[in-house]
Amino acid sequence: MNITPSSSDCLDVADLLVDYAEHSLPPEQTARMAAHVANCPRCQERVAQLQELGANLKQPSP
Amino acid sequence: MAAVQADDLDQVVPLFERYQGPLFNFLYRLTSDYETSQDLTQTVFERLLKYRASYRPGQPFRAWAYQLARNVHTDHWQRNQKMRTTDVVEVERKGALGGAAFRHTAAVDREQDLHEAMALLPPAQHEILVLHRFQGFSYEEIADMLGCTAGAAKVKAHRALQALRTIYFN
Numbered sequence: 547m548n549i550t551p552s553s554s555d556c557l558d559v560a561d562l563l564v565d566y567a568e569h570s571l572p573p574e575q576t577a578r579m580a581a582h583v584a585n586c587p588r589c590q591e592r593v594a595q596l597q598e599l600g601a602n603l604k605q606p607s608p
Numbered sequence: 609m610a611a612v613q614a615d616d617l618d619q620v621v622p623l624f625e626r627y628q629g630p631l632f633n634f635l636y637r638l639t640s641d642y643e644t645s646q647d648l649t650q651t652v653f654e655r656l657l658k659y660r661a662s663y664r665p666g667q668p669f670r671a672w673a674y675q676l677a678r679n680v681h682t683d684h685w686q687r688n689q690k691m692r693t694t695d696v697v698e699v700e701r702k703g704a705l706g707g708a709a710f711r712h713t714a715a716v717d718r719e720q721d722l723h724e725a726m727a728l729l730p731p732a733q734h735e736i737l738v739l740h741r742f743q744g745f746s747y748e749e750i751a752d753m754l755g756c757t758a759g760a761a762k763v764k765a766h767r768a769l770q771a772l773r774t775i776y777f778n
């Protein structure tokens with residue numbers, strides 16, 4: 547049974563979230579992040595939002 | 609890039625001309641206003657001439673020009689703040705974000721929403737995102753401009769993106 551991580555766990559991984567969303571972490575940290583995100587709906591949503599934002603920010607200027 | 613002689617107009621002017629377009633784009637990203645961006649780009653040029661003695665040979669010209677542009681934008685932003693009575697809280701309360709959260713359908717709307725969300729960031733966070741995401745500056749180059757380490761620049765850029773995420777999606 548999975549237990550949803552506490553928000554202090556989210557705080558611990560907060561600074562790595564952008565790199566994780568953009569797949570730019572080394573394997574060891576990626577694994578650690580994946581383990582947290584897999585059980586954390588809040589961080590799953592954050593990662594999805596960061597990826598959407600990252601894609602939108604790449605669009606050329608009007 | 610060849611070092612510019614600090615007080616050599618013959619070198620400063622062509623260099624400015626080369627960066628005029630990117631500097632305008634940078635300022636346009638920050639202000640979302642065409643005429644303002646033209647005015648501010650002109651101000652950057654004037655300051656470039658005025659302060660060209662402060663340019664250290666060997667320093668990348670681009671970083672120096674952007675440093676001036678950032679200062680020009682900060683001055684403009686502060687002038688605007690004084691004239692404006694609305695603050696971020698008030699803007700949000702009035703729903704001036706244009707209902708960003710409710711219309712993520714058309715690409716044009718999305719672009720517009722993103723602009724509006726970015727404009728709500730504190731200027732330092734706005735700048736770092738524009739420099740990194742739109743102008744293609746590396747963390748090392750941004751670190752030079754901000755006078756911090758590349759690691760610190762990266763943390764700042766990430767926090768700015770997180771702040772933008774909160775504004776854009778909430």
Ligand SMILES: [Zn+2]
Pocket residue numbers: 551555556582583586588589590
């Ligand atoms: Zn979490």
